[in-house]
Amino acid sequence: MKRSAQVFEYSKDTEQLAKFAKALGHPARIIILKHLSNQSCCFTGDLLEVLPLAQSTVSQHLKELKDAGLILGEVNPPKVKYCIDMENWKIAQQLFSTLFREDFSKIDCC
Amino acid sequence: MKRSAQVFEYSKDTEQLAKFAKALGHPARIIILKHLSNQSCCFTGDLLEVLPLAQSTVSQHLKELKDAGLILGEVNPPKVKYCIDMENWKIAQQLFSTLFREDFSKIDCC
DNA sequence: AATATTCATCGTATATTTGCGATGAACAAT
């Protein structure tokens, strides 16, 4: 990718918000999160009935949501119970809210 | 990518939210949006002073934000003035708000 | 012991994203 040796760093908040947004950037993962926030918790199998995807693909999406910190997986072999990671969920809520809650009163040019 | 011939379709809202989130999924684009919402409008050149990226790369990020409907580019050769697309911005605000504004009172399992 | 269920991970194929430099288009100023 020809990445130049960057000295630059984005702020923590910016990185965090981009990370959350990226994890939300696929319809399947939106579905998963909506499902989790409606059903409190669920197993991978439950999601297979909701999503038109192979089990391995869903597992991959779950991994990405977990890596982003949006969900938690409670292992209970051979099942895994997933639920929203409330701590980070609130942070995400806050970051998105801040991004959108800007004061546009001064805008008059477009 | 071995995509199977899907009959399935995600809901409009889900697709729309994922599209917005995807566009927000890079720190450079977060910076751009924050800059725009602070400065009302700006030119590409202004962003080059804020971002550690080549002009062509910034232009590419702007294109993605434009394609997602989050910003507008008012051509004024040889300059282009960018600003937030307020109409879609409000929709995004609404969609994210709805996603996060879930009632978790019933949750007691994790 | 054999089988079934649940799930993560690996290997593979393809698409998309990120980034750069180079080029070119559009106009303004010389």
Place this chain on the structure above:
DNA sequence: ATTGTTCATCGCAAATATACGATGAATATT
């Protein structure tokens, strides 16, 4: 006419993402 400014787009390279089937691990059931 030439030059400078501003910006999009092209061509390229490398990294990431999306998706599948296959395999394997863990456990429960038979």
